[in-house]
Amino acid sequence: MTNPIFPTLCVVGPGLIGSSVLRRAKLDRSIAHRLIAYDRNPSVLERARALELADVVTDDLTAAVADADCVMLCVPVGAIPEVAAKALPAMKPGAILTDVGSTRRSVLDGVLPFLRPDVAYVPAHPMAGTEHSGPDAGFSTLFEQRWCLLTPIDNTPPNAIARMEALWHAMGARTRIMDVEHHDKVCAIVSHLPHLIAFTICGTADTLADEMRSEVLDFAASGFRDFTRIAASDPTMWRDIFLHNRKALLEVLDRFSDDAKNMADAIRGGDDATIVATIERGRRIRRSLIENKQA
Ligand SMILES: NC(=O)c1ccc[n+]([C@@H]2O[C@H](COP(=O)([O-])OP(=O)(O)OC[C@H]3O[C@@H](n4cnc5c(N)ncnc54)[C@H](O)[C@@H]3O)[C@@H](O)[C@H]2O)c1
Ligand SMILES: O=C(O)C(=O)C[C@]1(C(=O)O)C=C[C@@H](O)C=C1
Secondary structure (H helix, E strand, C coil), X not given: CCCCCEEEEEEECCXXXXXXXXXXXXXXXXXXXXXEEXXXXXXXXXXXXXXXXXXXEECCHHHXXXXXXXXXXXXXXXXXXXXXXXXXXXXXXXXXXXXXXXXXXXXXXXXXXXCCCCCEECCEEECCCCCCCCHHHCCCCCCCCCXXXXXXXCCCCHHHHHHHHHHHHHCCCEEEXXXXXXXXXXXXXXHHHHHHHHHHHHHHHHHHXXXXXXXXXXXXXXXXXXXXXXXXXXXXXXXXXXXXXXXXXXXXXXXXXXHHHHHHHHHHCCCHHHHHHHHHHHHHHHHHHHHCXXX
């Protein structure tokens, strides 16, 4: 057998993202020869065993990470620092710690105090997911053709970054190395704000339906339904993302509110040039994503 990227890979939190990583690694043994999964939730462990997601499935974090060459934290961003603090002392020298969290600055600040000089920390955020959660929701092709954003800290050994990139390339993803603040701004606009809008618009429609004592939601065609897909996402995960990327998210929310107000003014004033220009801009963006096979 050829040398794998990591002889032993441990996934902490085999939910949607963690189980997708494990599924891919099971199919491609050049990623890791031995797979370990840890979770604190007994029902997740039961499903991980039934789905045979890993060679070892355990509720013992220390034992799970002890032999791992790479420990990948796939828990909600609010839990990453506390799990890192428990995992790091048990990791072997030379191992790599990574996480797939959707926000960077606050996670990095939370993990930094627990880092060890002999363990490299290479966060890597895959820009791929669905509205579903848990071990049953994962699938091996989730990361194909998607970006994975690596945000290594200063002095990270280049070899550790290269191994993380190799892992994500083996997952089918493209990688980009990015500065932490830039990551948080980019994700605020392309991921966090759209989710905020989706959750909010569903609430607005539901309240209106109550007020009108009408079945308005029954008549939702595909436009509104497209919003409801991401509005079905996990509340814990998204509460953590909103609170942990507060600054960047509130900044883009302010910009969006200004742009929405401009559109409202254009509609109020019958300014058809502004209305058409705004719609055409949206159309162009959708078309360019389709041309780049991102939609
Ligand atoms: N869902 C997405 O679309 C998506 C995409 C990219 C990145 N992410 C990030 O990936 C991470 C995981 O998201 P997911 O969608 O796979 O979530 P998930 O809910 O499917 O899985 C999370 C797992 O973490 C476990 N967990 C939670 N708290 C824990 C703790 N303190 N200790 C140990 N285990 C714990 C849960 O039991 C669960 O099995 C999050 O940080 C999220 O921001 C999610
Ligand atoms: O497609 C979806 O359902 C997602 O929510 C995936 C999505 C996104 O917003 O694009 C969600 C959170 C991530 O951190 C990365 C990807």
